[in-house]
Structure formats: structure tokens, C-alpha cells
Amino acid sequence: MDSLRERKKTATREAISAAALRLALENGPENVRVDDIAEAAGVSPRTYNNYFSSREQAIVAAISAERALRIAAALRERPADEPLADAVVAAVVEQYVTEAEPGSDAFALLTSAPALRAEFLGTVAAIEQPLATAIGERTGIDELRATVLAAAVSAAARVAAGRWLTPAGGGLVVAPSTSLADALREALAHVVPALQAVSGR
Incomplete structure (x- = not known):
């Protein structure tokens, strides 16, 4: 029921x-x-x-439907022998790239309305807890460490998305010079050493 x-x-x-x-x-x-x-x-x-x-x-x-849960699920589905850093980056990137790429209707909406941009960026923080749980399950590390790692990933993703969605001067909307996937990978690269330091996978 x-x-x-x-x-x-x-x-x-x-x-x-x-x-x-x-x-x-x-x-x-x-x-x-x-x-x-x-x-x-x-x-x-x-x-x-x-x-x-x-x-x-x-x-x-409607644009970011249940992304937090999908990222956690994607991490659980990554190969067990894949390094944690590679698995986390892949899980995060694959759940963002179809949502708001240049040329899409969603991209046009997000870049034309500041309130929508702010709301979209606010949803990024929601990935923290589900991701922390998935990291803990995958590695066996304690809850505090898993939560800190997930928070770092969430922060990097939020910064990447925020910079990527920022319109040109004067509010002119233009397609970013890089893809959202590349922007995410660049930002997440700064978190990779911490993920690599985790014992196990």
C-alpha cells in the first residue's frame, strides 16, 4: 500500500x-x-x-529530476574494480551532460532567467547525502570521511555548473566555450587526489 x-x-x-x-x-x-x-x-x-x-x-x-539519487545509483553500478575517483567523476558527469547542454531548450531557460539558474545550482547540493552513502558502501570508510568527500564533490560540481551557466557581460546569453561535461571534469580534478587517497577502491 x-x-x-x-x-x-x-x-x-x-x-x-x-x-x-x-x-x-x-x-x-x-x-x-x-x-x-x-x-x-x-x-x-x-x-x-x-x-x-x-x-x-x-x-x-523537470530538468534535474532526481539527479542526486541517479548519481548515487550510477556510482553503485560502476565496475567494482574501478578506482573510486574515476567512478565518482564518471557518475557525476554522466548525470549532468544530458540536462542542459548548449542549444537545448533547458539551456536557454537556465541562462535567460537568474531565478532558474539559482534554483538549478541549489539542486547540486542535494547530491551530497546520497553520494556519501554510496561512497561509504563502495569503500567501507566511516560516515564522516564519506560525507566530507561527497561535500567536496558537490562543491566542485556547483562551482563548475555556476561558472558554465554564467552569461556573458550585459546578460547576453551565449553558448559556453566548453561543454558542461568538460567543466565538471576540470573542477572535479581538484577533488580527485582526496578520492584517490581513500583506501580500497
Whole structure:
């Protein structure tokens, strides 16, 4: 019963965020109201507020849907004999590269609206706890060390995404000169020595 309830909640959340993104793409994020999103998703405004506290949160949820859990799952699926640093970098990068590359509708939205950029960057911090758990499971290290490593990875990813999404002077939106994947790898390279220092894999 609980499983069915959770599936229904997940489906409702996904329907709301999908409606929010669709309306933002069609009308511009500044022209999207909570009531419009709720109506498009087939729910009441009250139900909407049970899932999201702002339109920006709902829009970004459709772009970065459950990324934190997907990164942790991706790390668990990496080969057991792969070095921890390589596995973590690969898990993080592969979950970001399809979300907001130049030329995509998501990229255009994120770079055109400061509130959406801020919300997107805020979601990066959410990877910390699931990633810490996955690192601990993979290596057997204590919770504190795993959490510190995950926090460092999260910080590097946030800095990379923030620099990558910063528009040119005057607010002009241009495609970055590097890919998000490359920006992430460059930032995460500074965390690699700490990951390599972990005993085991």
C-alpha cells in the first residue's frame, strides 16, 4: 500500500514539473503562474504547494529530476574494480551532460532567467547525502570521511555548473566555450587526489 502511495506521489510530482517546464518553454518562465501549472497538471493549487514552493522549483525539477539519487545509483553500478575517483567523476558527469547542454531548450531557460539558474545550482547540493552513502558502501570508510568527500564533490560540481551557466557581460546569453561535461571534469580534478587517497577502491 505504501509503495502504491509513493508511486502516486512520484507521478503527481513528475506531472506538475513536466507541466511547469512545458509552460515555461511556451510562454517564458516569467509568464507562468502557479495556478496555470496546477491546471495544466490536473491538480489543485493546494496540491501543487504540497510538492513545490515556487514555479522555479517546479521548472527546474523537470530538468534535474532526481539527479542526486541517479548519481548515487550510477556510482553503485560502476565496475567494482574501478578506482573510486574515476567512478565518482564518471557518475557525476554522466548525470549532468544530458540536462542542459548548449542549444537545448533547458539551456536557454537556465541562462535567460537568474531565478532558474539559482534554483538549478541549489539542486547540486542535494547530491551530497546520497553520494556519501554510496561512497561509504563502495569503500567501507566511516560516515564522516564519506560525507566530507561527497561535500567536496558537490562543491566542485556547483562551482563548475555556476561558472558554465554564467552569461556573458550585459546578460547576453551565449553558448559556453566548453561543454558542461568538460567543466565538471576540470573542477572535479581538484577533488580527485582526496578520492584517490581513500583506501580500497
